[in-house]
Amino acid sequence: MFTDRRQAGQQLAQALAQYKNAPNSIVLALPRGGVAVGYEISLALRVPLDVFVTRKLGTPDNPELAMGALAETGYRHLNMDVIRGYGISSHELEREVDRQRKEIARRVERYRGGTPLPDLSGKTVILVDDGVATGATFFASVAAMRALQVGRLIAALPVAPPETARILQRQVDEAVVLATPSMFFGISQFYEDFPQLEDDEVIACLQKARAALSQG
Template sequence: MIFKDRKDAGKQLAEKLAHYRDKADLIVLGLPRGGVTVAYEIARALNCPLDILIVRKIGFPGNPELAAGAVSETGTVVLNEDIVAAYGVSKAYLDRETARQKEEIARRITLYRGGKGVPHLAGKTVILVDDGVATGATAKAAISTLKQEKIAKLVVALPVASQEAEGEIAPTVDEWVCLQTPAGFMAVGNYYYDFTQVEDEDVVAMLK
C-alpha cells in the first residue's frame, strides 16, 4: 500500500482509531515534523487536542538518516546499542551529536510552543503518531519519555513500520495500530507518492 500523502495516511489511521472519538482525557501527540501532519488528521477526526513531542534522531557518522539513537525534549536518550557496538561509534561522537540535537530541540520548543515544555499528560490516554518508523530509535525515545509522565494508556499509531521495529516496540505499549509492516522494508518515503518535507511554519499552523 502506498499513501497519497501524509494527510491520506492520517485519515486512514483515524478510521482504525474511531473507538477513541470524543473520549475524555485523550490527546494526540505528533512527532515533528512529518508525524504532525498525520497526527493533525487523527486529532481532527477524533475531536481531541493535538500537541507534539519533540524527539531528534542521533545520526550515524557519515549517514545522518541511519539512527545511532535519539534524544527527546525531556532529555531521555535511547541508543541503538547494536548499531553503536557493531560500528564502534565513539562516546565522544555520541555526546557531541546529542548536544547538537538538544540545541535543535530547544529551537523547536521556542518556535512550536513558545518555550513551554511537554503538556500535562498524567492520567491521559496518549496516541503517539509518526509518519513511519524504520529503526524505531525515535519512537523508542518518545515512548521512554511518555512512560515517565504517568499517563493512563499509550497507543502508538503509524501508517507504516519495519517488521523489526514492530517486533521491538509493539510489546512495550498498550496498543499498537499500524496499517502495514511490509517485508523488505525500505525508507519511509517509499510508501508515499508525495513525501514533501513538512516545514516549521506548517507545524506551527497545525498546532494553532
C-alpha cells in the same frame, strides 16, 4: 499505498474511532511529518494535538545511521551495538547529543512557544508519526512517555517494517499500524506524495487543530 500524509492520517483516524471525544486524551505527533498525520487524527477524533520533539542521534560519518535518539524530556535511548560497532567515542556521542539538544530546544520554542509539555500523567496518549523504519526516535518517544506515567499509550503509524511493529506492540498498550510490508526500504516508498514539511506547516497544523476544537 498512501496518497499523502493527509490520507494516512484519515485512515488512522478511522482505525482509532473508539477514541472519538475521549476525555483526558491527547494526540502527540513527532515533527515534522508526523504532525500532518496527527492533525487529521485530532480533527476526526476531536482530541487536542501537540508535538513531542525527539531527535535521532546520527553517527559522525553517517548522520542517517542512528546510534540512538534524544527526547525533549531529556530521555536518551542509545543503540550500543552501533556505538561499539562503529567505534564511536564518548566525546563524539556527547557532541551529537549537544547538537540535537539545541535543535530540540529550537523546535520547542518554535512550535510551542517554549512552553513545556502539558501534564501527561494518567492521560491517554496517541503517539503518531508518518511511519518508522528502524524506529529509533519513536521507541525513544515511547520510553519517554512511560517515564511520564501516561495512563494509556497508543502508537499510531501508517507503516512500519514487520519486526519493528512486533517490537512496538510489546512496548505500548495498543499499536495501530496500518501496513507492515516485508519489502521495506524507506518510508517515502509508501507515499505517492511525501514532501518534507517545514516549520511553518507544523505550526499551521497546530493552530488549525486548536481552532477546530475551540469551535465546538
